[in-house]
Amino acid sequence: MPNHSKANTSAQSRSFFQQAWVRFKRHPLARLGAAVLLVFYLGALFADFLAPYPEEKSFRDFSYAPPTQIFWRDENGRLTRPYVCASERRRNPETFKVEVITDCEKGRYPIYFFVEGEPYRFLGVIPSNLHLFGGPWLLEDKAKLFLWGADDFGRDIWGRIWFGARISLTIGIFAVALALIIGIFMGSLAGYYAGRPVTFSIGVLNPQFWRFIRANRPVDHLMALLGLLLLLGLVWAMGQGYQQYIRPDLQRVSTLALAGLGLVVGTALMGMLLYFLVWRSHLARALLWLLVWVGVAWLVWITVYGFLQTSRGLEAVLAGLVGAVLLAAIGYVLLWPRVEFDLDTIIMRTVEVLAAIPDLFLLIILSVLIPMEVPPAVRFVLVVTILSFVNWGGLARIIRSQVLQLREMEYAQAAQALGAGDARIVLRHVLPGTYTYLIVAVTLAIPGFILGESGLSFLGLGIQEPATSWGLMLSKAQATGITAFTERPWLLIPGVFILLAVLAYNFLGDGLRDALDPRTKV
Amino acid sequence: MFGYVVRRLLQLVPTFFGATLLAFLVIQLAPGDFVTRLELDPTQDRESIANLRQQLGLDQPLPVQYAKWLSGIFQGYLGLSLSYKTDVWSVIGQRILNSMVLVVLATLMIYLIAIPIGVYSAIHKYTWPDRIFTVLAFLGLAIPNFFFGLIMLFLAVWLNDLTDMRILPIGGMTNEFLHLGNMTRAAQWLFPFALVGTLVYGTLFWLRSRRGQTPTFGVWLGLVLFGVSSLLMLAPLLQGPGLPERLPYTESPLWARVTNVLWHAFPVVIVVGTSGLAGLMRVMRGQMLDVLSQDYIRTARAKGLSERVVIYKHALRNAVIPFIAGIGGLLPGLIGGAGLVEVVMAWPGITPALLEAISAIDVYVIMGLITITTVLLMVGNVISDLLLAWVDPRIRYS
Numbered sequence: 001m002p003n004h005s006k007a008n009t010s011a012q013s014r015s016f017f018q019q020a021w022v023r024f025k026r027h028p029l030a031r032l033g034a035a036v037l038l039v040f041y042l043g044a045l046f047a048d049f050l051a052p053y054p055e056e057k058s059f060r061d062f063s064y065a066p067p068t069q070i071f072w073r074d075e076n077g078r079l080t081r082p083y084v085c086a087s088e089r090r091r092n093p094e095t096f097k098v099e100v101i102t103d104c105e106k107g108r109y110p111i112y113f114f115v116e117g118e119p120y121r122f123l124g125v126i127p128s129n130l131h132l133f134g135g136p137w138l139l140e141d142k143a144k145l146f147l148w149g150a151d152d153f154g155r156d157i158w159g160r161i162w163f164g165a166r167i168s169l170t171i172g173i174f175a176v177a178l179a180l181i182i183g184i185f186m187g188s189l190a191g192y193y194a195g196r197p198v199t200f201s202i203g204v205l206n207p208q209f210w211r212f213i214r215a216n217r218p219v220d221h222l223m224a225l226l227g228l229l230l231l232l233g234l235v236w237a238m239g240q241g242y243q244q245y246i247r248p249d250l251q252r253v254s255t256l257a258l259a260g261l262g263l264v265v266g267t268a269l270m271g272m273l274l275y276f277l278v279w280r281s282h283l284a285r286a287l288l289w290l291l292v293w294v295g296v297a298w299l300v301w302i303t304v305y306g307f308l309q310t311s312r313g314l315e316a317v318l319a320g321l322v323g324a325v326l327l328a329a330i331g332y333v334l335l336w337p338r339v340e341f342d343l344d345t346i347i348m349r350t351v352e353v354l355a356a357i358p359d360l361f362l363l364i365i366l367s368v369l370i371p372m373e374v375p376p377a378v379r380f381v382l383v384v385t386i387l388s389f390v391n392w393g394g395l396a397r398i399i400r401s402q403v404l405q406l407r408e409m410e411y412a413q414a415a416q417a418l419g420a421g422d423a424r425i426v427l428r429h430v431l432p433g434t435y436t437y438l439i440v441a442v443t444l445a446i447p448g449f450i451l452g453e454s455g456l457s458f459l460g461l462g463i464q465e466p467a468t469s470w471g472l473m474l475s476k477a478q479a480t481g482i483t484a485f486t487e488r489p490w491l492l493i494p495g496v497f498i499l500l501a502v503l504a505y506n507f508l509g510d511g512l513r514d515a516l517d518p519r520t521k522v
Numbered sequence: 523m524f525g526y527v528v529r530r531l532l533q534l535v536p537t538f539f540g541a542t543l544l545a546f547l548v549i550q551l552a553p554g555d556f557v558t559r560l561e562l563d564p565t566q567d568r569e570s571i572a573n574l575r576q577q578l579g580l581d582q583p584l585p586v587q588y589a590k591w592l593s594g595i596f597q598g599y600l601g602l603s604l605s606y607k608t609d610v611w612s613v614i615g616q617r618i619l620n621s622m623v624l625v626v627l628a629t630l631m632i633y634l635i636a637i638p639i640g641v642y643s644a645i646h647k648y649t650w651p652d653r654i655f656t657v658l659a660f661l662g663l664a665i666p667n668f669f670f671g672l673i674m675l676f677l678a679v680w681l682n683d684l685t686d687m688r689i690l691p692i693g694g695m696t697n698e699f700l701h702l703g704n705m706t707r708a709a710q711w712l713f714p715f716a717l718v719g720t721l722v723y724g725t726l727f728w729l730r731s732r733r734g735q736t737p738t739f740g741v742w743l744g745l746v747l748f749g750v751s752s753l754l755m756l757a758p759l760l761q762g763p764g765l766p767e768r769l770p771y772t773e774s775p776l777w778a779r780v781t782n783v784l785w786h787a788f789p790v791v792i793v794v795g796t797s798g799l800a801g802l803m804r805v806m807r808g809q810m811l812d813v814l815s816q817d818y819i820r821t822a823r824a825k826g827l828s829e830r831v832v833i834y835k836h837a838l839r840n841a842v843i844p845f846i847a848g849i850g851g852l853l854p855g856l857i858g859g860a861g862l863v864e865v866v867m868a869w870p871g872i873t874p875a876l877l878e879a880i881s882a883i884d885v886y887v888i889m890g891l892i893t894i895t896t897v898l899l900m901v902g903n904v905i906s907d908l909l910l911a912w913v914d915p916r917i918r919y920s
Contacts, residue, residue, distance in 0.1 A: 299585055306586030307593075310579070315593055353540035356896050360861045361876060365545060365888065368552045368880055451666050455862050458668050459877065477672055478866065486679045495669035503664035 020436075023515040030511020033504040040501060044165035048120040051159025052134045052145050056466050057118075059144065059154035061089045064488050065100045067149045070111070075104075083110040086143045109137040111145070149490035151476050157490060160468050161497060167469040169501060171384055172449040176442050179388035179395055179449075186347050186392070187399025188426050192407055194344035194400075201289035203336035209286070216282050224284035227277025231270060238266045253377045260381070290334070297330045348400070351393035362390050363452060367461040376467035383462050387452050391445070398441050402434040409433075436516040443509035447502040454498050470494040523911070530907060534900050545892045546588050549885055555580050556604040556883045578604060591889060600893070601886030605879075610890040614875055618894055620695060621864065621871035625856045627787055628795035632852065636799050637845065640806020641838060644814065655803065662800030671793045671866035678789060691786045693868035700774045700782055706762030709755045716755060719748035739834075790867050794860045798852050802845070809841040846909045853902040857895055 014022070024030060043050060059065075068087070074080045085104040092099045117131040117138055137143055147158035202209045246259045278284045304323030308316055333339060354362070366386045370379060406412060407430055415425050454471030456462030463469040477491040557575045560566045575581050579590060594601055600610035643652040678690035723744040730737045737745075757777040771779065813819065814837055822832045861873030868874075872891055879887035 302583055303585040303589050306582055307589045310582070310586075310590070311593070315597075319589070319593065349536060349540065352537050353544060356537050356541040356900055357545060357892060358857050358861075358895055358899065360873065361892055361895065362545075362548075364873075364876060364880065365548050365552075365892070369548065371553065447664070454666055455668060458862065459865065471666075474669060474672070486676055486683070489676065492669070492672060492676070495666065495672065498669060499661075499665050502666070503660060506660060506664055 020515045024511055027511035027514060029507040030515070033507030033511065036500060036504040037508065040165055040169055040497075040504070043162045044169055045123075047159070047162035047166060048122060048128075049130060050132050050162050051156065052117060052131055052138055052147075053156045053159050054118050054120065055160065055163045055468070057155065059150070062100060062144060062146070062150050062154035063152050064491075065089075065144065065146055065150040065154060066488070067490055068144055068146045069102055071104070071108075074108075081110045083108045084143050084145055085109070107142060109135055109143045111135060148493050149488065151473065151491065152479060157473070157493060160473060161470070161494060164468040164470050164473055164494065165497070167380065167463055167467060168450060168454060168471070168498070171380070171387070171453045171469070172446040172505075174384045175387040175391070175449040175453075176446050178384060179392040179445070180438070180442060182388065182392040183395030184399055184431065186351075187396035188403050188431060190344040190347040190396065191400040191403030192422065192426055192430070194342070194404055197340035197342045200339045200341050201293065201333065202286075202338045203332075203334060205335050206338065208338060213282050213286060216280070220281040221283050224278045224281030227273050228284065231273050231278070234266060234269055234273070238262065251375055253375065256375070256378055256381075293330055293334055297327060300326045300330070344400070347396070351396055354390065354393045359390055359452070360455065363387070363456055364459070364461060366390070367456055370461075376463070379463060379467070383453060383456065386456075387449050391448065391452070395438075395441060395445065398437065399434060402437055403430050406430045406433045440509060440513045440516060443505060443512055447505040447509075450498065450502055450505070470498045474498070526911060527908060530904055534904065537900060538897065541896045542592075542889070542893055543588065545896075546591070546889060547584075549888055550584055550587075552883070554883060556885065558883070578602070591886065595893070600890040603884055603887050605882045605884045605887075610886050613887055614872075614890050614894070617870060617872055617875040618891075620869065621857065621860060621873075623783065623787060624790060624794055624860050624864070624869065624871065625853070627791045628798065628856055628860070629849070629852060631791055631795045632799045632802055633845070636802035637806055637842065640803050641810055641833070641841075643803070643807045644810030645833065647811065659800040659803050662796045665796065666862075667793055667797060668862040668866045670796060671790075671863045674789045674793050675867065690789055695786050695869055696771050696779070696782055697786075699768050699770055700778045701768055702758075702762060702765045702774065702778055703767040705778055705781060706758050706765070709758040709762065713752065713755045713759060716748050716752035719744065720752050723748055786869075790863060790869055793863050793867070794856060798856060802852075806841065806845065809844060810837060813837045813841045843910070843914050846906065846913055849902065849906045849909075853899055857899065 048054075065087075068084050070082050070084055072079060072082055085102045085108055086106040087100050087102045089098060089100050091097070092101060111133050112135050113133050115131055115134045115136075116129045117134045119127065119129040122128045134145065138145060146156050148161070149157050151157055151160070202212055241262060242259070246255055246262075249255045278288075300323060304319060304327075307319045307323075311319065363386060366389065367383070370382045370386075374382070403426070407425075412425055412429050415429050420428075453462055453469065454474070457464075457469045457471030458475045460472075460475060463472050465472070471494075473494040474492070477488075477495075555575075556578065557571055557580060560571050560574070572581075579587060582590070591601055600614075602608070603610045603613045606613050639655055643655050646652050674690075675692060678692050681689050682692070723741060726741050727737050727745055730741065754777070757775070761775060761777070765775070769778075771782070774782075814833075819832060819837055822836045823829075827836075857872070860869075860871060861876075863869070864871040864873045865877070872895060876888060876891050878884075879891065
């Protein structure tokens with residue numbers, strides 16, 4: 001057996017992904033990008049181990065303390081184990097500025113590697129107290145060790161960079177995943193149904209209406225009734241669940257996770273009920289669209305009525321006319337014509353609307369919707385949601401254009417001829433053809449999300465204290481005015497990390513694009 | 523063609539309604555309104571608060587408020603700023619103009635630099651300069667522009683400390699006082715050089731046109747640069763000596779104010795334009811490489827045309843087509859990207875105004891800012907589409 005498989009992977013008969021892997025390995029910049037990202041993600045994972053202090057440990061006396069000096073030579077000038085000296089904040093006798101002053105006479109503290117320090121839980125479960133560097137003096141607080149200086153609260157920047165990496169580096173992935181889900185759904189709907197309008201409603205007096213209603217068996221209507229009842233029950237149960245279990249305990253992460261899970265499962269169940277039970281019955285559909293049109297008419301009525309009450313002159317006349325025309329149009333639609341919508345047009349128009357507002361402004365006004373007093377975990381989720389809401393359009397466009405091509409392929413038409421449903425054709429036959437394209441698009445989209453998050457956090461609208469992210473850390477650089485910050489350049493270090501992460505993703509995406517392009521030869 | 527233009531313009535209407543409706547809904551969904559803050563103030567009595575709310579129209583249902591706002595827009599009125607108690611346009615007009623200064627200058631910079639570098643990189647493919655430009659382009663695309671802005675400020679402070687002069691501005695758009703004396707002396711010192719340059723390039727231009735040759739790009743550029751700068755220096759030369767050493771900004775002559783704003787804009791424009799510059803540089807290089815490998819280029823070379831003619835007349839003209847359309851794609855990035863830089867470098871543009879308005883929940887100022895930028899973007903996109911359709915005969919308008 002081993003021999004056999006070895007023969008299979010010889011140069012002649014490599015699978016597509018094996019070839020891609022070979023091409024990828026030959027791309028030096030892509031390898032560099034992958035290596036940098038690996039280091040960053042490992043650093044984020046082992047942040048507790050890398051950081052000498054816990055995430056929120058602050059020393060008020062040491063705000064904006066410069067990087068701690070590390071000495072390599074003892075008092076006689078001989079090389080020795082690296083050590084730090086005791087330091088304190090007091091007035092410098094020469095410059096009369098209040099500074100952090102290191103004084104080796106008061107004590108020298110050698111730095112040890114792989115030492116015991118502050119206890120933490122690795123991955124939130126495994127208790128541990130192993131740190132990369134430090135010493136017993138760190139626990140007793142005899143000397144400080146700020147490898148890259150301290151921020152405004154006197155917190156260690158080196159450590160917080162790795163804690164911040166947990167948010168800055170994962171937010172891009174989560175946001176891109178969510179945007180991808182929305183984008184795949186919308187893009188494949190738009191692409192697959194492009195040019196095949198879906199009937200939305202038929203006027204009541206239209207003979208087609210009655211033919212449409214009678215096209216069902218009575219059982220279907222009964223099932224639809226059952227479905228509607230189940231739907232009501234589901235909504236009631238979800239409301240009850242929220243009132244009973246979620247609302248009393250909103251501050252706990254596990255409760256919130258439960259709430260999120262409940263919401264997703266509930267929405268999925270609702271969708272299934274609607275699709276399998278209610279949608280089959282044409283009577284139920286007719287009732288639904290009647291309801292929608294009546295709702296629209298009601299909205300128009302309220303608007304025009306309120307508008308007329310507060311305006312006069314030509315404005316009022318025009319508003320009355322517009323309202324009358326709209327209401328008449330809705331009345332006509334209810335009575336006679338068959339209204340058809342092209343899903344492609346609707347979805348692509350929506351994408352255009354989202355693209356019409358500058359991304360940053362949309363992000364800013366959406367971020368105002370995040371309530372002030374939510375726990376950091378919820379804030380994280382909401383920031384992810386906002387980012388993906390603003391950016392799903394691009395992915396949807398890519399997927400739509402791909403689906404539009406692939407649905408005309410012979411294998412997709414063969415599946416249709418064999419009687420496969422639309423959902424099956426899209427999921428099993430069309431979407432797999434877009435994978436290579438999507439991998440590249442996603443890799444190149446992640447840096448955009450990282451930049452979006454850091455920009456939002458930089459403005460103070462994204463991630464907030466006590467959680468941390470690179471954008472938020474960078475915003476401290478300017479917190480106390482422009483001229484002061486030349487004295488503390490170490491506050492700019494988080495920006496370097498954002499730059500490196502984005503650069504690495506760009507390199508990786510470029511390499512993947514070249515590797516996954518079947519036209520390039522191995 | 524006419525049908526295409528009309529259709530393209532009609533498409534804007536639903537997008538405009540959709541975008542403004544979306545923005546309006548999002549703003550109104552945010553908890554509280556402008557008056558909410560007054561409710562927390564115990565000195566305000568309930569009745570006057572209710573009156574104020576009615577007066578401002580905040581008690582109406584949302585669709586009515588939107589319809590009111592829309593009818594105002596059709597009459598050219600952007601609404602009432604709640605916190606300034608005045609017309610929205612008088613609050614945001616200047617801010618939008620300030621941002622446009624950045625966007626226009628950045629676009630100019632991007633096009634003037636990206637095209638020559640892209641062409642150079644394509645012609646000298648895989649040489650050291652090309653590699654350096656490639657690395658710089660990757661860095662320029664990856665650097666978050668607010669981080670770059672911070673670095674630029676850092677550099678400005680450091681440079682000014684080092685030389686004990688104000689070489690680069692440290693944030694802001696204008697100074698409170700303008701040093702007219704220094705400006706005049708600088709103009710007096712620089713004017714001879716500009717004049718000599720103008721004369722030299724003018725002579726070149728004249729010689730070439732007398733011989734019946736078309737002037738090269740370099741001659742055009744030199745003539746325009748030197749000519750414009752010597753013209754600009756005329757005003758301080760004529761007017762400057764009679765003015766006092768220092769004057770407040772508002773009392774200074776126009777040329778001094780423009781110079782001051784341009785000086786402040788210089789580092790900001792570099793920061794704003796960097797990512798667009800890096801991107802377009804790469805696109806230009808790729809386009810040029812694509813075109814250079816076409817058959818007609820080989821034909822042109824084979825029939826013995828000089829390399830200059832091949833590159834500038836045959837290749838560049840075709841490679842530059844997507845660039846004209848690129849303006850539409852560039853604008854949203856510039857307006858959005860300028861946003862964070864404006865905040866960092868204290869440029870009184872759209873985004874700082876938006877952030878102020880949001881913290882005050884000044885609904886119509888927010889709506890005005892978003893509407894105007896959205897309309898600007900949409901118009902920019904249409905213009906670039908039309909330009910593309912006009913320039914590129916391969917595009918069909920059906």
